[in-house]
Amino acid sequence: MHIAEGFLPPLHAVGWTVAAAPFVVHGARAVVKEVREHPENTLLLGAAGAFTFVLSAIKLPSVTGSSSHPTGTGAGAVLFRPPVMALLGTVVLLFQALLLAHGGLTTLGANAVAFAVVGPWAGYAAFRLTHGVGGGLLPGVFVALVVADLATYLTTSVQLALAFPDAGSGTAGALAKFLGVFAVTQIPLAIGEGLLGVLLFRVLTVN
Amino acid sequence: MTHRCLAAEGLAAGYERGRHVLDGASLTVPAGRRLALLGANGSGKTTLLRCLSGSLEPAAGAVLLDGARLQHTRRGLRAHRQEVQLVLQDPDDQLFSASVAQDVSFGPLNLGLGEDAVRERVAEALALLAVDGLAARPTHQLSYGERKRVAIAGAVAMRPCVLLLDEPTAGLDPSAVTEALAALARLQATGTTVVMSTHDVDLALRWADEIAVVVDRRVVQGRPAEVLGDDALLARARLDRPWALTVGARLRALGLLPAGALPRDAAELLASLPARPGVPT
């Protein structure tokens, strides 16, 4: 659920961009350091970005009747760690905005916070937590991807609610509205993405 | 597996730089015969094979199996895919499971067969392609030639009546080509009609009973000697004439080969030539 270009009021667009910046800069620093030490890893990082983009282009077998695509950033967080995902996720969002008309440039900051920062960190935390309490790899992956997806959706809803508070019940009411409306597509999608993650990691660990 | 007749009528399909790759292409795959589909790269061979297999829905025209038109519905495709299977050029696009046996079992499992039936199909397909020794190997450890044969086995395990192969010999060395052709001969013996696309005119002459050339968005079909001897057609198709036809024609003119002789490769040519000088034929 990318926020479309022009949908956020200017102040909000600027605010979210400022909020995303430290994370993206931190990710960029990590990437610059990695590439300085191992220039050939530029290709691996590029491949990781391309995989994240392509993963989000995979059509999940229909859950709700409409075609749905995974966010891809949860799997990326588990595979490549959240700091790198903050940068790779933002690059992928930029490509989605410019190649697929999915998202936008002024909403890039807001989308980056949801997809490239909150989603990956929440998913990764859930992954470590599941591990900590003795859950295996696959349950960890499932939880991580579901949580990453839900956290992304929650963040986007908060962003919309802050931008468009309800006339009577304010931001809280607006949040309930947006969560409710998008729940129809996002909750089955989150479970679907978790399932795909399990299938993906199962194949990888068998190999 | 009884032979069934696959045909295409007036296909328009594919899209590149504002026009169709194929436009008005018709083709009949004669049941039980070996058909070589010739064409330069980019001529539309793959597009035609994808239409015939049901992977690509043509913009116009129809694909017919025993006269019945292929419907691009879930049910129509399901029925078609049990009869017609396509093996793509790059084996890596078809091997997506960890081990050879698992990969070959993918299709039969999807047909809803029981475990024993699946095992039987897998064993049969691997044996036909002479890759039974590789069953337990991980796919990424195989050589290119082995991967190609395993990919074919995956399609063969579906027991199709018609097997379409896109450039099955591309990238193979001579001995691997010989092995691949032997495997196709075994398949044909089990009743499968084999269609192979290639741009190797020498191979097409040696192997095929029937030739179809993809040229100018259409298909020209006929007997090998006829089609491969048509220099104007070959030039339009950006193909060469097989050397055996060129050399054979001259040797016939010189009276060294009998009038009707059409040697298809070096061995046949040597067999038809006199062994010593001065012996008239």
Place this chain on the structure above:
Amino acid sequence: MTHRCLAAEGLAAGYERGRHVLDGASLTVPAGRRLALLGANGSGKTTLLRCLSGSLEPAAGAVLLDGARLQHTRRGLRAHRQEVQLVLQDPDDQLFSASVAQDVSFGPLNLGLGEDAVRERVAEALALLAVDGLAARPTHQLSYGERKRVAIAGAVAMRPCVLLLDEPTAGLDPSAVTEALAALARLQATGTTVVMSTHDVDLALRWADEIAVVVDRRVVQGRPAEVLGDDALLARARLDRPWALTVGARLRALGLLPAGALPRDAAELLASLPARPGVPT
């Protein structure tokens, strides 16, 4: 670019199933000549080319450029790569940039050349490969044959003395093969020594001045007619004899070709044969 002599001495390299792919392989690339490196798939052609180019360090033996041994140090490799360039079989392994001109500029930039010099090199390389019309095109829109030629241009822009090509004609249709060979001829005219690996014996006979066959972990090198006429060697190498040699030998025995004639392809064979029956040669 003056011709320089590249050689390998007693190489042991590569590792597969507990033994080296090459063991005791020696080869001399004669400066300015066309060398075809023949061998079945998996015989070690690519391993040998990778050693020669410096991208693989042999376990034993040495690679020599004008008699000087290649040192696998940063500096040694840097110097070697300015003289010797390898083009891999799959062009997608070398095209990392989305634009053709940008991709070709990668090597010259790394040589530390200024912008104008880089642009000149890019233009020259694209022109030599006859892909100058593609400079502004995106890599992902190119056909396979175009991508192959752009990958070669990327190496040519380094202005190597020796250009090593792994299966440059694999997967190309006849007209693309002709174009690729013409490009290689232009390169040679500029003073580059060209080495090409292939398993197409007919092509090797037609193209090469010198043949090296990778067989049993070693290399056998010699003149085309000699090496390609050695049936025992070819059988060990799992290769066929070129048809032109087989047919030529019989026609010489029949007195239809002059004793020394060694036609290398259909055109040369026709030219050497009498035009009408009864005319003795």
Place this chain on the structure above:
Amino acid sequence: MTGLAVDDAAWASAWRRRSPGDKLLLCLGLVVCALVLPAWPGSVLVAAVAVALALGPARVPARTFGRAVRLPLAFVAVGALTAVVSVDGGLGWAPDAATSAGALVGHALAGGAAVLLLATTTPMADLLPALRRLRVPAAVVEVASVTYRLLFVLLESLSTIREAQAARMGHSTWRRSWRSTGLLAAAVLTRSWDRARRMQEGLAGRGLETGLRVLPEVLPSSRPFLACSALGLAGIVSASLAVA
């Protein structure tokens, strides 16, 4: 795939040889106008100018542009409706619901059209080097460039593998389709690693150890273009302020 359509349009656009910096200034200017100016007539003017420039001088196929503009519509419509519904004490419309919804849709469509004008005239291969001048680190631009190149390679693998799976009935039921999709995702991941590893070797001979620097084409900035852009943007601003 629509993404490829936008990219194809960018490479074929009549504005392909214009400086990416010029186009970036014009399009960002339009986006800011779409966002800041009142929807009527600001958004309408921005959208009209973006569409006219794309279909006119830039010669972007109308079909491509139209399809891409429609993509975010579902989100925009649902989002705008939700924003103007009031849940305070039962469902109802917020005051000025129609106006606010219209404004939201207007801003979004105009902004979308402006971004699309950039996307359909400027390939990533031109845009990414231009980011260097905005002080984005070289390493980041290089990683993004490799991502751009590889995503086409991987998208092709993705569609071919899916097609091969479908041919062997891998998507004939819901259950099998899930299993196949898992295999598909794993296959694409292994291929992306494999690609990167093979490229490392393929590029070593040309000096990978110093990074992935390339020389972008010279696409000089045009003063008339910049002047027209500034005039046009000023026109939109003053017209909007005059009407509003």
